[in-house]
Amino acid sequence: MKTLVEFINDKQADFTYASGEFSRLLNDIGIAAKYVHREVNKAGLADIMGYEGTQNVQGEDQKKLDVFANDQFIKALKHGGQCCAIVSEENDDLITYDNQTSNNGKYVVAIDPLDGSSNIEVNVSIGTVFSVYRRKSEQGGKGTLEDVLQPGTEIVAAGYVIYGSSTMLVYTTGNGVNGFTLDPSVGLFLLSHPEIKIPDGGNIYSINEANYIYFPDGVKEYIRYCQEDDPKTLRPYTTRYIGSLVADFHRNLLRGGIYMYPGTKKNPNGKLRLLYECNPVAMIAEQAGGKATDGFRRIMEIKPEEMHQRVPIFVGSKHMVEKAEYFMNYYSKDFKPK
Numbered sequence: 429m430k431t432l433v434e435f436i437n438d439k440q441a442d443f444t445y446a447s448g449e450f451s452r453l454l455n456d457i458g459i460a461a462k463y464v465h466r467e468v469n470k471a472g473l474a475d476i477m478g479y480e481g482t483q484n485v486q487g488e489d490q491k492k493l494d495v496f497a498n499d500q501f502i503k504a505l506k507h508g509g510q511c512c513a514i515v516s517e518e519n520d521d522l523i524t525y526d527n528q529t530s531n532n533g534k535y536v537v538a539i540d541p542l543d544g545s546s547n548i549e550v551n552v553s554i555g556t557v558f559s560v561y562r563r564k565s566e567q568g569g570k571g572t573l574e575d576v577l578q579p580g581t582e583i584v585a586a587g588y589v590i591y592g593s594s595t596m597l598v599y600t601t602g603n604g605v606n607g608f609t610l611d612p613s614v615g616l617f618l619l620s621h622p623e624i625k626i627p628d629g630g631n632i633y634s635i636n637e638a639n640y641i642y643f644p645d646g647v648k649e650y651i652r653y654c655q656e657d658d659p660k661t662l663r664p665y666t667t668r669y670i671g672s673l674v675a676d677f678h679r680n681l682l683r684g685g686i687y688m689y690p691g692t693k694k695n696p697n698g699k700l701r702l703l704y705e706c707n708p709v710a711m712i713a714e715q716a717g718g719k720a721t722d723g724f725r726r727i728m729e730i731k732p733e734e735m736h737q738r739v740p741i742f743v744g745s746k747h748m749v750e751k752a753e754y755f756m757n758y759y760s761k762d763f764k765p766k
């Protein structure tokens with residue numbers, strides 16, 4: 429079976445900017461993911477091993493898992509030297525490096541190192557989400573804000589890692605989507621889901637319905653549509669909501685479904701962040717044949733104005749997202765960004 433490293437190396441030639449550097453960067457992300465996998469899998473032992481701020485039996489300082497994951501990815505990307513700047517959900521400011529090798533790097537990375545981390549202590553799947561861009565600024569200097577504030581259409585690679593009943597890495601470089609499952613006994617990601625395609629239609633809708641009263645009418649009407657009785661179109665659909673973006677998205681990608689985190693009157697931009705949550709899943713959905721919009725606009729075409737910008741999202745099976753968009757346009761024009 430093909431390993432992630434073999435696959436990345438084989439695909440290098442297909443990639444427009446074919447260079448060993450880009451392959452190394454992807455491999456570094458895969459390596460950091462394995463360390464995170466190891467820690468996530470012993471999270472249940474936290475009581476025994478100590479929480480952040482305490483010391484474990486070996487006298488080492490303990491860290492919260494999301495801090496640990498953040499450190500691992502930053503370290504791996506620094507060590508590789510291909511990446512000159514990182515936007516992370518864990519850091520308010522842009523992360524740049526003081527070493528010349530990193531400043532010569534061609535790429536910037538936007539990452540949520542451990543999304544859904546409130547789920548860790550209850551043993552629910554969590555994930556890492558990332559996207560990679562080519563820098564805009566001159567090589568040789570530090571990465572800049574301009575390098576990371578690029579629309580999703582400029583992404584050269586996007587992916588996620590799901591730490592679930594098994595750990596999987598799913599990624600795209602704009603040439604389809606492939607999934608790799610970690611064999612923990614040998615520490616290798618193996619190609620288990622080649623050329624993933626999302627079904628055009630589906631019967632799963634995923635949304636935090638407790639926010640119903642705050643939703644725009646377009647979302648309320650779409651939910652009503654999902655719950656109507658029409659066996660010909662598989663309705664009523666079924667609800668599945670874990671509250672962990674990667675896990676909810678991954679299930680819908682494989683089975684067919686829609687994930688929604690809409691804006692509300694109180695939070696018109698929803699909750700999820702454009703750069704390191706919405707854009708990567710949007711690119712994967714599109715590359716698998718699905719769609720991602722904010723109800724009106726293609727997510728990937730939104731030009732970011734700030735690093736931690738939030739955006740409403742409707743992502744998944746093409747026909748389902750189009751239907752949700754139809755309801756938004758019909759009932760919630762007032763939510764359309766001016």
Ligand code: AHM
Nearest residue numbers: 542543544545546636671672673674
């Ligand atoms: P986080 O970045 O603070 O972990 O929050 C992101 C998570 C997503 O994984 C998930 O889809 C969403 O928040 C769930 O939010 P809610 O609890 O409001 O439904």
Ligand code: MG
Nearest residue numbers: 517540543544
């Ligand atoms: Mg997050």
